[in-house]
Amino acid sequence: MSVVQVARLTKSYGRRPPALTEVTLEIQEGVTGLLGPNGAGKSTLLQCVLGLLRDFTGDATVLGLDARRDRLEIRRRVGYMPESDSLLPKMSGVTSVRYLGQLTGMARRHALRRAHECLHYVGLTEALYRPGEEYSTGMRQRLKLAQALVHDPELLFLDEPVSGMDPAGRDDFLALIRSLAKDHHKHVVWSSHMLPDVQKVADGVLVLDKGRLLGSFRLEDLAGASGRWRVEAEGDETEFDRVLASHGLRAVAGAPAPEGASVGGDGVPRFERALLRAGADAPGAILTAAREAHVRVRALTPVVEQLEDVFHRLLGEARHGSSGSGVDALAGPAGGAR
Amino acid sequence: MTLYTRGYRRYDHGFSSKGVRFGPILAQGYRDAVRGKAFRRLNAFFLLILVVHCAWLYLTPDWMIKQIARQSHGTGASAITSALSMRFVVTSFVNALTGLLPLLVVFVGGGLVAEDLRTRALALYLVRPLTPVDYWLGKLTIPATVVVVSFLAPALTLVLFGILLKPSSEMLAFASEQGPIVVALLAYTAVVALAFSSLVLLVSTATARRIPALILGAAVFYGGEMVRATVAHTNPPGAEFWRATSLMSDARVVFHACLDETILLEGHPPSLRAALFVLGGVTALGAFAVLRRARTVEITS
Amino acid sequence: MSDAPSIVLTEVSKWYGDVLACNEITATFGPGVTGLLGPNGAGKSSLIKVITGMLAPSIGEVRLCGAPPFSSPHVMRRLGLVPEQDPIYPRATAYEVTAYLTRLHGFSAGAAAGAAKDALERVGLAGAMDRPVQGYSKGMRQRAKLAQALAHGPDVLILDEPLNGLDPVGRREIVDLIKELGAQGRCVLVSSHVLHEVESMTKRVLLMDHGRVIADGTLSELRRDLSDRPSTVRIEAGAPRDLATRLVGLEGVRRVELLPGGEGLLVLTARPDELFGEVARLVLEERADVRAFAPTDESLEAVFRYLTT
Numbered sequence: 001m002s003v004v005q006v007a008r009l010t011k012s013y014g015r016r017p018p019a020l021t022e023v024t025l026e027i028q029e030g031v032t033g034l035l036g037p038n039g040a041g042k043s044t045l046l047q048c049v050l051g052l053l054r055d056f057t058g059d060a061t062v063l064g065l066d067a068r069r070d071r072l073e074i075r076r077r078v079g080y081m082p083e084s085d086s087l088l089p090k091m092s093g094v095t096s097v098r099y100l101g102q103l104t105g106m107a108r109r110h111a112l113r114r115a116h117e118c119l120h121y122v123g124l125t126e127a128l129y130r131p132g133e134e135y136s137t138g139m140r141q142r143l144k145l146a147q148a149l150v151h152d153p154e155l156l157f158l159d160e161p162v163s164g165m166d167p168a169g170r171d172d173f174l175a176l177i178r179s180l181a182k183d184h185h186k187h188v189v190w191s192s193h194m195l196p197d198v199q200k201v202a203d204g205v206l207v208l209d210k211g212r213l214l215g216s217f218r219l220e221d222l223a224g225a226s227g228r229w230r231v232e233a234e235g236d237e238t239e240f241d242r243v244l245a246s247h248g249l250r251a252v253a254g255a256p257a258p259e260g261a262s263v264g265g266d267g268v269p270r271f272e273r274a275l276l277r278a279g280a281d282a283p284g285a286i287l288t289a290a291r292e293a294h295v296r297v298r299a300l301t302p303v304v305e306q307l308e309d310v311f312h313r314l315l316g317e318a319r320h321g322s323s324g325s326g327v328d329a330l331a332g333p334a335g336g337a338r
Numbered sequence: 339m340t341l342y343t344r345g346y347r348r349y350d351h352g353f354s355s356k357g358v359r360f361g362p363i364l365a366q367g368y369r370d371a372v373r374g375k376a377f378r379r380l381n382a383f384f385l386l387i388l389v390v391h392c393a394w395l396y397l398t399p400d401w402m403i404k405q406i407a408r409q410s411h412g413t414g415a416s417a418i419t420s421a422l423s424m425r426f427v428v429t430s431f432v433n434a435l436t437g438l439l440p441l442l443v444v445f446v447g448g449g450l451v452a453e454d455l456r457t458r459a460l461a462l463y464l465v466r467p468l469t470p471v472d473y474w475l476g477k478l479t480i481p482a483t484v485v486v487v488s489f490l491a492p493a494l495t496l497v498l499f500g501i502l503l504k505p506s507s508e509m510l511a512f513a514s515e516q517g518p519i520v521v522a523l524l525a526y527t528a529v530v531a532l533a534f535s536s537l538v539l540l541v542s543t544a545t546a547r548r549i550p551a552l553i554l555g556a557a558v559f560y561g562g563e564m565v566r567a568t569v570a571h572t573n574p575p576g577a578e579f580w581r582a583t584s585l586m587s588d589a590r591v592v593f594h595a596c597l598d599e600t601i602l603l604e605g606h607p608p609s610l611r612a613a614l615f616v617l618g619g620v621t622a623l624g625a626f627a628v629l630r631r632a633r634t635v636e637i638t639s
Numbered sequence: 640m641s642d643a644p645s646i647v648l649t650e651v652s653k654w655y656g657d658v659l660a661c662n663e664i665t666a667t668f669g670p671g672v673t674g675l676l677g678p679n680g681a682g683k684s685s686l687i688k689v690i691t692g693m694l695a696p697s698i699g700e701v702r703l704c705g706a707p708p709f710s711s712p713h714v715m716r717r718l719g720l721v722p723e724q725d726p727i728y729p730r731a732t733a734y735e736v737t738a739y740l741t742r743l744h745g746f747s748a749g750a751a752a753g754a755a756k757d758a759l760e761r762v763g764l765a766g767a768m769d770r771p772v773q774g775y776s777k778g779m780r781q782r783a784k785l786a787q788a789l790a791h792g793p794d795v796l797i798l799d800e801p802l803n804g805l806d807p808v809g810r811r812e813i814v815d816l817i818k819e820l821g822a823q824g825r826c827v828l829v830s831s832h833v834l835h836e837v838e839s840m841t842k843r844v845l846l847m848d849h850g851r852v853i854a855d856g857t858l859s860e861l862r863r864d865l866s867d868r869p870s871t872v873r874i875e876a877g878a879p880r881d882l883a884t885r886l887v888g889l890e891g892v893r894r895v896e897l898l899p900g901g902e903g904l905l906v907l908t909a910r911p912d913e914l915f916g917e918v919a920r921l922v923l924e925e926r927a928d929v930r931a932f933a934p935t936d937e938s939l940e941a942v943f944r945y946l947t948t
Binding site: 035036037038039136137138163164165166167168169170171193194195196232283284287288290291296297298299300301302308311312315 | 677678679680776777778800803804805806807808809810811832833834835911912915916919922923926929930931932933934940943944947948
């Protein structure tokens with residue numbers, strides 16, 4: 001079930017190269033990450049989908065509504081959280097959310113109650129009545145989310161929602177979004193450059209670059225795709241490698257040793273290994289080898305491909321042709337500057 | 339005992355607000371405007387002037403009768419009709435306030451678009467079910483409403499007062515004679531509300547900061563009057579246009595035109611045609627500036 | 640006087656009236672990259688201002704490369720700062736601003752021009768350096784700030800949220816640049832909220848909260864010092880309940896929690912080593928269906944959360 005469908009969307013501004021070229025994509029239910037370098041066309045796509053642009057070729061449908069004809073109705077059912085530090089001048093948190101609710105067509109009394117509910121939900125219970133200009137970064141982000149929620153939209157667009165927040169705030173916010181999606185069945189489109197955050201929350205991902213769709217995939221396809229295992233253990237590394245080899249398991253040294261080699265609580269050296277293709281009974285085989293080598297295994301996990309690596313690979317392949325170097329294909333400095 | 343949902347709740351009371359889409363912009367903006375210090379002080383002063391003029395109507399002192407006689411081109415000093423007296427007082431009221439209305443509009447309207455640009459609030463407006471035209475209308479009607487409340491209401495009160503001063507038998511007849519004055523007041527208010535507000539919106543959008551908008555707005559109004567006064571006695575090329583650069587005088591020209599008079603000003607007055615052209619032009623420019631700014635809102639930085 | 644690149648703080652406290660921003664901070668930063676971490680309001684920005692000589696400490700001493708930074712141009716010449724705010728002079732081009740600021744450090748016009756060009760190329764603005772800054776995207780502005788901090792070849796670099804606004808490609812480039820700068824022996828202090836990126840740049844961190852230093856060292860050292868607290872291990876298993884019954888009787892186990900989706904359990908234990916041994920034994924001798932296990936509280940993020948809540 002798709003929430004947004006875009007077909008052969010093309011948009012240029014004046015004589016500049018097109019911002020979007022023949023983009024065809026679908027945004028599914030649940031949480032979708034919208035990724036891409038700066039200049040990829042994400043904001044143009046968002047503007048088309050929000051009904052803020054009219055002169056584009058192609059079709060766009062949001063929640064079943066046409067993005068050219070039913071623009072106002074779309075904006076009634078969609079919430080948007082801007083990236084910029086947007087505030088309403090001189091208004092308190094409650095006043096601005098209530099005001100924006102009214103501008104969405106809610107009667108004042110309903111908008112006021114709803115403003116309070118949304119602000120409580122995002123965690124701004126104490127600062128409701130203070131002017132928005134006095135808010136800290138984290139509070140402003142929450143205020144922006146509250147104004148996006150006031151009219152109970154089915155679909156939310158969040159643009160860099162956690163930028164500038166400290167780790168605790170970021171975790172809280174991610175939990176809020178997860179709850180909105182899972183418990184309250186809202187669809188969320190999350191546009192961000194912080195890929196690990198997206199990986200924690202999203203169900204599916206769309207990658208854009210230079211006005212084209214590079215790829216779209218579900219995150220569950222990433223898990224378990226690699227068939228590799230990561231082992232963290234204490235004891236004699238060389239012995240462990242030897243035993244593994246004798247069992248036919250190939251080991252590759254894992255993450256480079258941190259500054260000051262990793263040492264466990266009792267001074268026993270720790271090391272990491274990444275194992276390739278250990279097969280279905282990997283835990284059993286690895287633990288057998290560990291026992292033989294008198295090595296204590298502290299962590300044994302299947303390697304999940306990181307969204308960041310997939311992203312860079314897709315980008316590298318698109319920009320420089322299939323490089324085949326897998327994980328570390330980076331764009332060169334001239335192309336990357338944006 | 340019933341447990342209600344904690345956390346997020348759905349909203350199911352509909353989007354049934356009656357009235358125009360830009361209504362909340364006007365309501366909120368007007369409320370903010372009338373809480374401002376500048377508004378309260380100017381408004382108090384306007385009311386003071388109203389009281390003074392009411393007193394004049396009531397007393398109609400000798401010197402005023404002589405003045406009216408002179409202006410009515412000597413149609414018999416004793417036959418000063420109440421109509422002329424009324425006209426004189428209302429015109430005086432308009433003249434008194436003409437110099438101050440720009441200040442009022444500039445203070446109320448200077449920050450309207452500028453503050454939104456400073457805090458990047460446009461993005462929050464435009465993702466609502468609003469069009470740029472709604473935004474423009476919402477902002478325009480704020481100073482316009484202030485003008486109606488601060489000027490038109492007292493002006494009509496003055497007229498009403500004058501009518502009520504008459505003995506009851508003559509009241510109705512007298513009232514029906516005041517038609518032209520009321521029309522003139524309405525026309526004047528409309529022109530001030532639209533054109534003055536549009537100018538202020540124009541400078542607010544252009545400067546993107548409140549204080550520069552206040553200064554530039556005041557400069558255009560009062561500077562224009564200075565230009566007009568300078569050109570009034572000379573005849574440079576395009577004189578007709580230069581004489582219409584004062585929006586304040588242009589509004590007064592409209593007022594007097596509705597009363598079938600020519601405005602009394604030193605030297606050559608602006609022509610009605612030029613006045614309307616400038617007023618209309620300013621309104622159009624203001625609309626164009628705001629709409630263009632609203633249409634180019636960037637939703638990501 | 641002219642020592643190796645370093646920042647030495649001795650009992651630095653800074654207050655504004657009754658508001659205490661930094662409370663007895665003692666720390667030494669040497670060559671290499673160090674992460675400066677902490678929740679918002681922890682005092683990091685005030686500390687940065689004190690280190691860079693923009694503010695004097697209320698009490699305590701700051702030494703940059705052996706000398707106090709206050710009013711010493713020769714010390715300031717060795718310092719580069721990437722502030723959180725936007726750069727000044729929006730109508731000038733990045734090249735003009737960088738060259739100008741470099742000249743302020745005492746470079747000749749020619750040397751400043753060359754240094755500015757080099758710095759701008761290193762940060763990836765080679766193509767855009769002749770355009771006015773006001774037309775830049777957020778990421779480009781960030782790179783411009785970096786170039787301004789680098790051009791005069793400082794030994795000590797302070798970077799406040801250097802990756803702000805950069806897209807993933809840019810983030811990687813700048814992370815690599817920072818690692819390179821640290822590897823060159825410069826003393827680099829990076830303040831950031833994005834913990835996994837800090838982890839990829841360095842293992843040495845200084846963690847602040849409420850104005851105090853609450854942890855100072857590498858992640859391994861921190862983990863070791865915290866090793867006497869119970870650790871939480873996440874175990875994914877086919878039959879979590881059975882496994883839970885087996886483990887709850889183990890010495891040191893404080894709590895066993897079944898995960899809601901039925902995918903496994905969380906075990907809180909004061910003796911993690913015994914737990915690992917027991918899990919291995921259960922897999923090998925009783926063919927327990929264990930699919931994965933790992934401690935959950937050893938990443939930088941987990942340590943940070945533990946220390947700041």
